Amino acid sequence: MPRDIDAKDLRILSELHRDARLSQQVLSERVGLSPTPCARRVRLLEEDGVITGYGARIDETRLGFGFSVFVSVKLTRQVQDRLEAFEAAIGQYPEVVDCWLMTGSRDYLLRVVVRGLEDYERFLTTRLTRIEGVASIESAIPIRRVKAQGARIV
Numbered sequence: 001m002p003r004d005i006d007a008k009d010l011r012i013l014s015e016l017h018r019d020a021r022l023s024q025q026v027l028s029e030r031v032g033l034s035p036t037p038c039a040r041r042v043r044l045l046e047e048d049g050v051i052t053g054y055g056a057r058i059d060e061t062r063l064g065f066g067f068s069v070f071v072s073v074k075l076t077r078q079v080q081d082r083l084e085a086f087e088a089a090i091g092q093y094p095e096v097v098d099c100w101l102m103t104g105s106r107d108y109l110l111r112v113v114v115r116g117l118e119d120y121e122r123f124l125t126t127r128l129t130r131i132e133g134v135a136s137i138e139s140a141i142p143i144r145r146v147k148a149q150g151a152r153i154v
Contacts, residue, residue, distance in 0.1 A: 013153050020055070066116075073107055089131045095127075096111070098111040
């Protein structure tokens with residue numbers, strides 16, 4: 001069982017969430033701990049699975065992928081083998097950057113990122129609609145991102 005997260009841990013998480021490239025020295029100064037106890041806390045947060053990894057936030061538009069589409073997918077039946085087959089197929093498509101199993105009238109919600117509408121049409125017609133068990137698809141094109149937080153800490 002993971003240990004209790006206290007105020008110092010939350011401060012460490014906030015600082016690393018803001019900038020995961022902080023040196024141990026700077027991090028410890030910002031959270032009010034000496035470097036060794038701070039490093040120990042970071043290691044425990046990693047071991048407990050609270051910190052799951054480190055990475056860079058990428059501006060997809062700078063790489064030419066400026067077109068996002070939210071796609072709701074309904075399967076013919078929500079049984080284990082269909083779910084597994086759908087998830088395995090989606091896992092192979094780099095265009096799908098997020099995939100969520102949902103409650104409600106739709107089974108999955110995807111965020112698909114492509115260069116433009118033509119690429120989305122090609123993804124839709126040559127990949128998504130060809131997955132066995134897909135009953136229906138609804139697409140929604142976002143106008144602009146209002147908030148991008150990454151993770152909730154408090």
